[in-house]
Amino acid sequence: MIRKVRQHISQNEALIFEESSPGKSGYQLPPLDVPAIDPAAALGKQNVRDEIEGFPEISEVETIRHFTRLSTWNYAIDLGLYPLGSCTMKYNPRVNEFVARLDGLAWAHPYQPESLSQGALQVISDLEAAMLEITGMDAVTLQPAAGAHGEFTGILLVRALLESRGNPRKRILVPDSAHGTNPATAAMAGYTVQNIKSNEQGLMDVEALARFVDEDVAALMVTNPNTLGVFEENIVQCAKILHDKGAMVYMDGANMNALVGLARPGDFGVDVMHINLHKTFSTPHGGGGPGGGPVAVKSWLEPFLPIPRLARKNDQWHLDYDRPQSIGRVRAFYGNFGVLVRALAYILAHGCDGLRNATLDALLNANYIRHKLAPYFDLPYTSPNMHEVVFSDERQAKRGVKTGDIAKRLIDYGFHPYTVSFPTIVHGALMIEPTETESLREIDLFIDSMISIAKEIETDPKMVLGAPYDTRTNKVDEVGAARRPVVRWKPERPASKAAD
Numbered sequence: 001m002i003r004k005v006r007q008h009i010s011q012n013e014a015l016i017f018e019e020s021s022p023g024k025s026g027y028q029l030p031p032l033d034v035p036a037i038d039p040a041a042a043l044g045k046q047n048v049r050d051e052i053e054g055f056p057e058i059s060e061v062e063t064i065r066h067f068t069r070l071s072t073w074n075y076a077i078d079l080g081l082y083p084l085g086s087c088t089m090k091y092n093p094r095v096n097e098f099v100a101r102l103d104g105l106a107w108a109h110p111y112q113p114e115s116l117s118q119g120a121l122q123v124i125s126d127l128e129a130a131m132l133e134i135t136g137m138d139a140v141t142l143q144p145a146a147g148a149h150g151e152f153t154g155i156l157l158v159r160a161l162l163e164s165r166g167n168p169r170k171r172i173l174v175p176d177s178a179h180g181t182n183p184a185t186a187a188m189a190g191y192t193v194q195n196i197k198s199n200e201q202g203l204m205d206v207e208a209l210a211r212f213v214d215e216d217v218a219a220l221m222v223t224n225p226n227t228l229g230v231f232e233e234n235i236v237q238c239a240k241i242l243h244d245k246g247a248m249v250y251m252d253g254a255n256m257n258a259l260v261g262l263a264r265p266g267d268f269g270v271d272v273m274h275i276n277l278h279k280t281f282s283t284p285h286g287g288g289g290p291g292g293g294p295v296a297v298k299s300w301l302e303p304f305l306p307i308p309r310l311a312r313k314n315d316q317w318h319l320d321y322d323r324p325q326s327i328g329r330v331r332a333f334y335g336n337f338g339v340l341v342r343a344l345a346y347i348l349a350h351g352c353d354g355l356r357n358a359t360l361d362a363l364l365n366a367n368y369i370r371h372k373l374a375p376y377f378d379l380p381y382t383s384p385n386m387h388e389v390v391f392s393d394e395r396q397a398k399r400g401v402k403t404g405d406i407a408k409r410l411i412d413y414g415f416h417p418y419t420v421s422f423p424t425i426v427h428g429a430l431m432i433e434p435t436e437t438e439s440l441r442e443i444d445l446f447i448d449s450m451i452s453i454a455k456e457i458e459t460d461p462k463m464v465l466g467a468p469y470d471t472r473t474n475k476v477d478e479v480g481a482a483r484r485p486v487v488r489w490k491p492e493r494p495a496s497k498a499a500d
């Protein structure tokens with residue numbers, strides 16, 4: 001019996017559809033005391049929803065408990081370290097959540113007249129100024145809602161500028177260490193992607209680059225520091241090679257957590273870049289949004305930025321739509337405003353020294369982990385790293401244990417896994433980014449766990465291969481989930497099948 005109850009409470013929550021029983025509902029209304037009307041006749045048939053087939057019928061308390069139980073299955077930054085590399089899964093101070101929820105900001109309506117939106121527009125203007133100071137660029141749009149969206153916007157800007165010069169060109173160069181969104185963006189913007197191999201230090205190969213750049217190249221898309229966490233120290237030289245042929249440098253700024261207050265892309269040859277507000281600037285993420293991917297540009301790309309642009313007239317902010325060269329809108333209204341508020345609150349609370357210290361702490365934490373784990377895990381690239389470190393499973397693979405298996409075992413130790421098998425230039429990668437928000441105590445716990453797993457693999461690799469043991473489900477079929485996702489409940493499916 002106790003097993004059955006435990007299963008019910010915490011082990012095997014059914015789908016809400018399976019909890020359904022006909023006639024139950026979450027509310028009760030008093031009997032109608034006015035004449036009933038036919039909604040289709042009153043509102044028009046096209047405005048009346050059809051019945052939703054198989055919609056769960058369930059009481060309020062059952063609904064609340066269902067979702068509350070599910071929420072306890074999640075790992076969260078509020079529980080512990082979340083070392084996913086390149087994702088900058090850091091703790092976001094609660095005060096920024098408080099600021100974003102202030103009535104005047106949270107309830108501002110995007111269709112409010114400009115004269116009543118001066119405060120909101122000032123927030124946008126202040127954040128724009130901060131972004132320019134941090135990046136060393138000349139102008140910025142806060143519209144894009146994510147990093148990939150920012151990339152797409154940025155490459156459309158490059159295309160628009162090149163078109164205005166008479167030829168949009170054909171190719172975009174992408175290093176082999178790039179995030180998958182870079183080649184995807186280039187292809188969506190109508191360019192052919194050409195891969196450049198990294199050299200043995202994990203850096204862009206300047207000579208290879210020089211061979212590839214010609215008058216058909218529109219831009220290089222580069223992440224800096226790159227996805228190995230290594231600063232592309234030849235970036236100025238690379239930028240010159242591109243600029244000499246009339247091409248541009250796009251910087252993927254997802255790793256800005258390593259640069260803020262230390263180095264400015266605008267000072268090392270970047271023409272256009274995005275920043276992930278939901279990585280570096282205090283918006284919680286991992287649940288799918290909302291996010292922010294501001295795009296900052298040098299002056300030559302400014303005329304093409306999305307409309308509307310914030311402008312000043314008669315001592316008032318207003319929105320300027322009269323921008324004939326603009327690529328148009330990329331997002332409704334002015335971006336995800338609440339995300340912008342969090343970013344500005346975070347930046348102002350830190351101040352210049354605080355932001356720089358946060359960056360230095362992020363670098364210190366990553367290098368501390370590197371130093372402590374290097375005796376136990378293979379380090380394929382020994383170049384100095386910044387905010388993240390990439391190991392490989394080479395030693396453990398000799399005993400049959402791969403990076404994905406180590407990650408699953410880490411769950412039993414109470415941590416979210418690191419990034420598995422990325423970047424792809426490292427075979428069997430373990431990519432770890434602790435961020436600045438972790439205490440020495442938490443980082444030491446993580447290090448001890450990783451060392452303990454390395455030792456388990458030496459003595460009992462089979463046991464590690466069976467992990468995780470302390471979770472609700474054991475290993476799941478990840479390939480099946482990606483290739484054949486079941487995203488819609490079909491009432492005719494047998495319940496056990498659908499729950500797989």
Ligand SMILES: *Cc1c(COP(=O)(O)O)cnc(C)c1O
Nearest residue numbers: 086146147148179181223252254
């Ligand atoms: C996260 C990330 C992206 C994509 O950003 P989203 O906000 O998830 O769209 C692009 N490049 C790199 C290197 C990233 O880490």
